[in-house]
Amino acid sequence: MTNITKTATIIPIETPTLGDRSYLVHDGQVGFVVDPQRDIDRVLDLASREGVSISHVFETHIHNDYVTGGLALAEATGALYLVNGADEVAYDRTPIADGDEIRIGDSMVMRALATPGHTFTHLSYALTDAGEPVAVFTGGSLLFGATGRPDLLGHEHTHDLVHAQYASAQRLATELPDATEVFPTHGFGSFCSATQSEATDSTIGQEKLSNPVLTESEEAYVEALLGGLDAYPAYYVHMAPANAAGPSAPDLSLPELAQPAELRRRIEEGEWVVDLRSRTLFAAGHVPGTLNFGLDGGFATYLGWLIEWGTPLTLLGETEEDVSNAQRELVRIGIDRPAAAATGGPEDWSDRPLASFPRATFADLAHVRHHREVVILDVRRIAEYAAARIEGALNIPLHELPKRVAEVPDAEVWVHCAGGYRASVAASFLSAAGRRLVAIDDTFDNAKVTGLHLITDEEEA
Known part of the structure; x- marks a missing residue:
């Protein structure tokens, strides 16, 4: 305009x-x-x-x-x-x-x-x-x-x-x-x-x-x-x-490319190795221990929100353009130089079997709850949870989850947000921690029409 x-x-x-x-x-x-x-x-x-x-x-x-x-x-x-x-x-x-x-x-x-x-x-x-x-x-x-x-x-x-x-x-x-x-x-x-x-x-x-x-x-x-x-x-x-x-002009040149053995070392040393692909591709197969912040959502906002400032960061993108786009997003919030990068796909990045987890809808969750007990993890913010939530859901806002993973019961976890992006980020942390999980890739509005019982803070009071 x-x-x-x-x-x-x-x-x-x-x-x-x-x-x-x-x-x-x-x-x-x-x-x-x-x-x-x-x-x-x-x-x-x-x-x-x-x-x-x-x-x-x-x-x-x-x-x-x-x-x-x-x-x-x-x-x-x-x-x-x-x-x-x-x-x-x-x-x-x-x-x-x-x-x-x-x-x-x-x-x-x-x-x-x-x-x-x-x-x-x-x-x-x-x-x-x-x-x-x-x-x-x-x-x-x-x-x-x-x-x-x-x-x-x-x-x-x-x-x-x-x-x-x-x-x-x-x-x-x-x-x-x-x-x-x-x-x-x-x-x-x-x-x-x-x-x-x-x-x-x-x-x-x-x-x-x-x-x-x-x-x-x-x-x-x-x-x-x-x-x-x-x-x-x-x-x-x-x-x-x-x-x-007084910030200087950023350096947007590509970082050093890392091989699978180095990526594994970085993960094992507690660094963040971030998969930039969509949540669909990440769920289907990813390097164990990697975290999913897709470029198709609030990438920089949520990565900057969750990462401990100063943690070394490696970017995994399908193309050099994906890595470059991620760098551009990150310099805007002061994360200037990734430690390393890699391009291609998870088969190119891993020296061990890939990890994966299933995706589902709220209708699938409603069906499953008729047959067995599962943990529902709601990673929306507190105000969203208070306004309407699935009865019995555990609320740990996404920005608090990295330090609170131990609070998630050791059971089958179905994780959701309002639209799917935050749930995938959360699912990647749970997957890295070895948890059994299902990521709900659906809009929360659909929870209202599936038979799931929604409550508010006022109703619970």
Whole structure:
């Protein structure tokens, strides 16, 4: 989606796997970038295709969900790097503060607006094109139908930040015309968003009609937002320090290729050897001890969430392209260099017989429960489990499972999530631990029509 104003062209750069957007904005000759991701080659290629130079790079905040490419992009292009002057960073930047105006090209002006709430020093940027207000880049402040979550800096700051978030949204709605287009960084699946929306574009006027932060009282907004907050990925704790230190451009060259004996050694020494194939292929046959984080799902989010930071990581992909795609995903969250890689298939990777496990549906589970006792392991998050679950199911959220495998009874385990991806990740940990298991590859909605008895926290109480 490309938005064209009077002279400015606004091009979102999607990172759907992390639920974020960056933006390139230009007037046909010169442009600026807002909140670039770590893999800046995408931005450079886009600017080249558009035939424009990049003169400025803006950060809305010190990000908590990805490693920025801002510093590296500024160094590669000679652009000014604009970061809130109140942020403590270890690199030279062009400080910017509330009310500052930056002219880009002949007609574009970016005005900084202090919008604390997601962080204390968060800035939004209002774009004026040829003297007319046309857009606002809201980062983790005002999102589509939601706001950025206020709890990422620690529980001790959440109260102050959630009230600041409300005031910031009110400021944007008051100071900007209804026709102003809203361009957030988060909110497209990112855990930085307090809630999720299906919207792909919006304006200040539309948000005034639909966004709880602008339609509800401050008390109601705060209560609902805090009541809906759920767990967020563990790797977030490493992102802000990395961004404050000044991340360099990533090395995306292929790692050293490993042979079966080395892969076995790495597994036996407790390193992570990750199979990037789909859950269907992994279940049918895999190297014993490998873990399945398929590229067809939330690969980086869940791998970054579960891995103990600093654990050596080897990637197994069917092709070099698969390995490269995984590397690109990983550098965005600060996992820079895999220890090794291998391509092909499990027969090429293993010097011993392959492991496997069956897949099934919720209908299969309903049938089996009529004939024998099995353990049902639900690896969804606590809020999902509380809203509706299979009676008798054991809940261990996926992000807790690596350290809690011993709590899973030594019996036949049927593991499920909401759609199959998390269940396959969990199944790979159980398989590595030598457990008897069945992975349910089905949507949880189907559990409701199979005769399985579903309950909620309210009903159980």
